Amino acid sequence: MTNSSAADQPHADTLANILVVDDTKANLRLLVEILAQRGYQVRPAANGARALAAAQADPPDLILLDIMMPDIDGYAVCEQLKADEQTQDIPIIFLSALNEVLDKVKAFAIGGVDYITKPFQVEEVLVRVETHLALRQMRASLEEKNRQLEQEIIERQRANEALHQALQDLKDTQAQLVESEKMAALGGLVAGVAHEINNPVGFSITAASVLEDETQELLNAYRENNLKRSDLEAYLNTAEESSQLILRNLQQAAKMVKNFKQVAVDQSSLERRSFNLKTYLEETIYNLTPKLKKTHHELTINGDDDIIMDSYPGALAQVVTNLVLNSITHAFTDQQAGQMHFDLSQTDNKVIIQYADNGSGIPAENLGQIFEPFFTTARSQGGSGLGLHIVYNLVTQKLKGSIYCDSRLGEGTKFTIELPSRLNQ
Ligand SMILES: Nc1ncnc2c1ncn2[C@@H]1O[C@H](COP(=O)(O)OP(=O)(O)OP(=O)(O)O)[C@@H](O)[C@H]1O
Ligand SMILES: [Mg+2]
Structure with missing residues (x-):
């Protein structure tokens, strides 16, 4: 044809x-x-x-x-x-x-x-024959087109299914990537902790070996009945300095280890339950009274009294404690009378916790790094830089929410935390 x-x-x-x-x-x-x-x-x-x-x-x-x-x-x-x-x-x-x-x-x-x-008439026969052959051919080609269309539909359905499968694969891969990224981050964290612990432990070893040497010398002088008063005085000075150095550095290392344990949020045994947000925050802050008492700062909570959350109160307490301690440590000098304030509100199924201090604020160039592990401006005072990293992990992973920091140098710091009031199973 x-x-x-x-x-x-x-x-x-x-x-x-x-x-x-x-x-x-x-x-x-x-x-x-x-x-x-x-x-x-x-x-x-x-x-x-x-x-x-x-x-x-x-x-x-x-x-x-x-x-x-x-x-x-x-x-x-x-x-x-x-x-x-x-x-x-x-x-x-x-x-x-x-x-x-x-x-x-x-x-x-x-x-x-x-x-x-x-x-x-010959012409009539020819025209009619012609016409019906053409019609037949058109019908055949229509049927063929129909068949092609049906085939196309089937192929599209197949392509669609393949697309769905590809999308699913992509999602799986993405989940795997997130998982491996977490592992990579954890690897970095371990390396960081090792590095951070290396210093205090190294200092402690040096101080301990000095102490050991001097002790040995003192012992020898004593055994040989050769111990002078000035030797003893010198030794006692070294012993006092060394033991202080050892203690301080081991405390620093211990803090690092303790913080590091908290970074692994999932491992912390935190109970999930239903609780009144404001009451719970008041209790948490009460636990900080010993710290606050030494200062002139004022800490207040305002907002909705009736917010009930079904979540992990222990994780929330850790978050709040870290934020308040950071204000005390970084925002204010000891002589200042600073203000720290919590404001609580809720929408349909979200809880919004705003926390602000009116302290020194965070310079713009640091703002993007404060949630990163080991970022600290207070290393010499024993800061590990893990505090806000832990806060971030707790809020986003354990409490399934988000945290955002707004701060300007000299104008104080504000954290906005949004949490689902009821966690999914
Ligand atoms: N309220 C604040 N006001 C000013 N700076 C802050 C405040 N909170 C945090 N920062 C800045 O963010 C940095 C990181 O805070 P983070 O809590 O992670 O570590 P850190 O407090 O220095 O150490 P650690 O929490 O281990 O004691 C701080 O070193 C500080 O520079
Ligand atoms: Mg901190």
Whole structure:
């Protein structure tokens, strides 16, 4: 079959195979002749039985079918062809003599596509044949397009499923990445802690070995009865200094280890329960009284009295304690009378805790680093720089919330913490 249409070419299908059925020999010959001249492949059949055999043996593209024939007439041939799946789609044009009674309604009802009355005009036969071959071809190509469309839909569905799968894979990979990033961060943390602990432990070892040497010398002098008062005094000085140095440095190392343990948030055995936020914060702050008593600062809590949270109060206490201790350590000098303030509010299912001090503030260049592990401006005073890192981990991982810091040098520091009031299971 070709793809051209009847409109742009007289032969819709020059290779088309046409079966001509007529029991009148003259008619049969004439039809075969004019169609063959047009380039069609034509097969003649002189009666109904032969027509059926020919159509079934090699289904033609079109049939010209006489109605009045002995034995099996055109209607019967048509009905049998339409009943057979192999031949039912072949277009049939009926031929009928003018003096014969043509039952047009019946011709169409049993599946004929057209009819031509005899005696026929050659041009009329050719045009009708042409038209129905073209129609058949169009129908075939429509069916083919339909099949392609259906195939396309199936392929799209498959592509969609593949996309879904890819998305799922991506999510899995992402989760793995986050997990491995956490591991990498932990590795960095371990290296950092080792580095931070190295100094105080190193100092302690040096001080201890000095103490050991001097003790040995003192012991020797004592055993040899050679101990002078000035030696003893010098030794006592060294012993006092060394023991202080050892104690201070080991305390520093111990603090580092303690903080590091808290970084692993998941390991802290913190109970989940329902609690009133304000009451709980008041209790937490009460525990800080010994620290606050030594200062002139004022610490207040305001806001909604009725916020009930279902979460980890222990984690929240750690967060709040760290923030207040940071204000005492970094925001104010000992002589200042600073103000620290908590403000509590809630929306639908979120709790907002705002904490602010009116202290020194954080310089802009440090603001982006305060949550990073080991960032501290107070290393010489024993700061580990893990405090706010722990706070960040507790808020985002354990309490499933967010924390944000707003600060300007000389204008104080404000932390905004948003938490779900009820954690999912
Ligand atoms: N309220 C504040 N006012 C001014 N600076 C602050 C405040 N809170 C934190 N900072 C700054 O952020 C840094 C990091 O704080 P973080 O709590 O992580 O460590 P640290 O307090 O120095 O050490 P550690 O918590 O181990 O004692 C501090 O060193 C300080 O410079
Ligand atoms: Mg701190």
